[in-house]
Amino acid sequence: MVDGYHGVIESLFNKAGITINGLQDLDITVHNEQFYKRILSQASLGLGESYMDGWWDSRSIDQMVSNMFQADLDHEVKQNSKYWWHILQARLFNLQSSGRAYQVADVHYNLGNDLFMAMLDQRLCYSCGYWKGTNDLDIAQENKLDLLCRKLNLQRNDHVLEIGCGWGSFAQYAAEKYGARVTGITVSKEQVKLAKERCKGLEVDILLMDYRELEGQFDKVVSIGMFEHVGAKNYNKFFKVVKALLKDQGTFVLHSIGVDQKISVTDPWIDRYIFPNGKLPALEEIATTCEPYFVIDDVQNMGPDYDTTLMAWHERFENAWPKLSEQYDERFRRMWRFYLLTCAGAFRSGQLQLFQVVFKHRNQRRARYDAAR
Structure with a gap:
């Protein structure tokens, strides 16, 4: 199943000029193969939390995000049924706890x-x-x-x-x-x-x-x-x-x-x-x-x-x-x-x-x- 999620995410990012494990500064280097399923199941929340967890890196997150918005990836997902099938599968079978998120949130809200x-x-x-x-x-x-x-x-x-x-x-x-x-x-x-x-x-x-x-x-x-x-x-x-x-x-x-x-x-x-x-x-x-x-x-x-x-x-x-x-x-x-x-x-x-x-x-x-x- 991971390979299927991988293909969907790679296809989406390619539409924004972003290559998985590529050489451009805006490309994404993936350190954990569960990254793909997490993005499909949690969208932007999964993208941010997986970065916080060290699952991926990019030398230019700012340009990567700019390209994603310019490519209107959110609209692309909404209009394409093949993406929704993989998203549905990932969400149905994703049992990952988000408990740790609140620990980090507590640190943030208590900033000095x-x-x-x-x-x-x-x-x-x-x-x-x-x-x-x-x-x-x-x-x-x-x-x-x-x-x-x-x-x-x-x-x-x-x-x-x-x-x-x-x-x-x-x-x-x-x-x-x-x-x-x-x-x-x-x-x-x-x-x-x-x-x-x-x-x-x-x-x-x-x-x-x-x-x-x-x-x-x-x-x-x-x-x-x-x-x-x-x-x-x-x-x-x-x-x-x-x-x-x-x-x-x-x-x-x-x-x-x-x-x-x-x-x-x-x-x-x-x-x-x-x-x-x-x-x-x-x-x-x-x-x-x-x-x-x-x-x-x-x-x-x-x-x-x-x-x-x-x-x-x-x-x-x-x-x-x-x-x-x-x-x-x-x-x-x-x-x-x-x-x-x-x-x-x-x-x-x-x-x-x-x-x-x-x-x-x-x-x-x-x-x-x-x-x-």
């Missing part, structure tokens, strides 16, 4: 700030940089922060709400460079602690709370890399809350990973190991859900910049591994490497996008239009 301080830029921006005119991660992230401030038309003494403030990178930048007052919220105790330390002495308040608990009025609102965790059932609530919090003449800027077409489920490997309960929006979903509350004033797609950002994070992560290995094991290293490189490949293929969307209140946008006439 040491990993992110080693991997990210000096401001600890855990979102896409803006690489125009630079090849330096620190500058790219400052470029991104400044771009957001300019899209907000940020003025001195503006009171800005940041929904999902991370470790305080935007709050610190906006307060230092633009003289703004910032209220940042996050659901992470670790982020609150470090963000408060980094923003000490500035007009910045960092709060541990959910966006649905917010009250008050703000001149500007920004959300960077948080909307991915809102969930489709809560999109309407999210925009409704932001509308209530934003002053009539205010601006809201949303910075979010998205997808090239609407999807109903999250990749199971990402859901289990990296971002549980996440949901990536299509631009259509953002536009449709915001319609009762806002008018979209501008949209920028920065997907290629996230590819570059992820590759920079990967390089820093690998360089820092000798020190990080004191806290994390080799299985975690392979999990984190797979996460960074597969995401880079997904952005490179265009399957993943990065949207920056500028919103205005409907009456404000209409007033500007009438004035222009």
